[in-house]
Amino acid sequence: MLWAEGLRHAFNEGRVVALDDVSFNLAAGQTLAIFGPNGAGKTTLLKVLAGLIRPQAGSARVAGGRRAIGWIGHQSQLYGHLSVRENLLFWASLYGVPRAERGARATDVLARLGMTDRAEQPVWSLSRGLVQRAAIAKALIHEPRVLLLDEPFTGLDLGAAAELRALLAALRGAGRALVLATHNVDEGAELATDVAFQLRGRFVQYAPRAGRGSAEIAEAYRRAVAGTNG
Amino acid sequence: MTMAQKGRWLVVTGLVLLGGVYVRALAFTPVERFQGPAQKIFYVHVPAAVTTELAVILLGLAGVFYLFLKDPRLDRFAESSAEVGTVFASIVLTTGPIWGKPIWGTWWTWDARLTSTLFLFFLLVGYQVLRGAVPDGSLRARYSAVLGICAVVLVGFIHLSVYLFPTLHPQPIVLKPSKPSLPGEMLLTLLLSFGVFLLLYVGFVMQRYAIATRRAESFHG
């Protein structure tokens, strides 16, 4: 569903390396978790996959193109002065969902996320956790087959983070592929089917999870980070 | 010889030649009948104005090519051309009033041609202000290219307007559809001055370009 081949990218005329020979592929049903410290190039990788940045070398492809991608970041991409429902209808229209289906689609997504009673509230009046849920609703409104998640746990309290993890777990499967980028191993390891450590733009480790526990992955990550620094 | 050194030599040569042109202008070129000696400033004013315009047009062209080729050297050239153009525009805006006071009896008038040079000056200054406000190199290059292209389109419009507005300013005398209407002696002096200003422009741009290159490289190290 998702192919990346030899991706390279640097900012500021080559001064800051964000992607250094990154290759991977992902099939439906898989979840790739990318762990790396801030500034390792995780967001750049997701932006390349989303078509937001054209890589300086290599290529990336998503089956179905832009229409097949849903994006969940730590910013909601929702307009504060519009209600949750109005936001959903706007994004549905941008993604080319036929007018007749938009209303039903929004109702359905809101019900799935348990937000039916918040539909008419303006986004600015929602709590951080609810905004994040609305953002997920926005990402799902066009039924994307690939979900790109950029530090989705940032700013959530423990309860909201656990809730988000449960939601994401439910989104796996059903022919969907997920890419999750985070600097916090404890937050994403349990969702992953594949694990990559990205340091200074490079995938220093990239392997299937193969039955490893979260603690084991966290330990391997800490060793990898210490290794490159020392 | 590095580019900066070549540029410095060109500028030195240009300045010496400019001295030569002025010796010729003051001693060997006839005094204009109506304007008297004040007209002599015209051998700086007109070439500086043409060079400013050239700087802006090259800035826009560099912008167009940058958007297609994404070559940072084009951006460095545009940056250099803008700065040098600003200097020449300042020369035009200083010499114009100095000439205007004895001839028109006023330092400044909102005449279409004066105003259009002021436009160029504002455009060039705005261009540099924008460059200063974008930290990321490639974004800055892209924004500069966009603004540079818009500036050239605007300059085209201004020229169109200049012909439509009533103007106090002397009409163009060399670059016009019919034959140049200037006595041969004066025309030669003016053309020599054009050559010298072109040399100065190239020399300054080369030096400024060398600085831009060194700046870009120092970050790599």
Add this chain to the structure above:
Amino acid sequence: MGELLRQTWTIARKDLLLEFRSRTAIVSAVVFTALVLTVFNFGRDPTAVSALDLAPSILWVTFTFAAMLGLNRAFQLELENQALEGLLISPLDRRSLYWGKLLANLAFVAVVEAVGLPLFVLFFNVPVGRVLLPLLAVMALATLGFVAVGTLFSAMVVRTRFAELMLPVLLLPFLLLPLTYAVQATARLLADRPLSEVAGWLRLLAAYDIVFFAVASWLFPYTVDE
């Protein structure tokens, strides 16, 4: 083309809905316009300069500044929660984004002008009844020129430091030309000159609009992509 126009309308409608919901920008722009007109009234010596002589300049300087207020807002609202990034990830064509913003900005400035013109007539006692239609044509053409360039620049400055200050510095040199055309046309209209004298200025305004609309539609994608 159908898809382009559909997306354009989606963007414009969203912007207008947002504006209608918050109303802060439009209300401040209208109040600002009324204030500037008032200030101009006190800024002239009524015994020395007649209102009619100054009227065209006052009208257009006011509209220029009011337009600038609206333009600054256009992309600022996309920064909230990084909605702009969401737009760029979506299958939205960049030209539709520009055209949609352009439409919304035009509507914004039109509302300000719709309030500003009657106030102007009232404050300066300028009879516009007989020339209302041609005057509206001048306003429409000049506003389109302002907004076509302004929308392009506002997309750039929003990612720079000191965005609010940067926009006027970059934009005003570009607005001076349509402003001049509009003032010339308005002055002739208010002085009851024949329409044939105004036609040339209208043609210049139209040419400016067409050229800058085309140039901006071409350049806009370069200002939003990363």
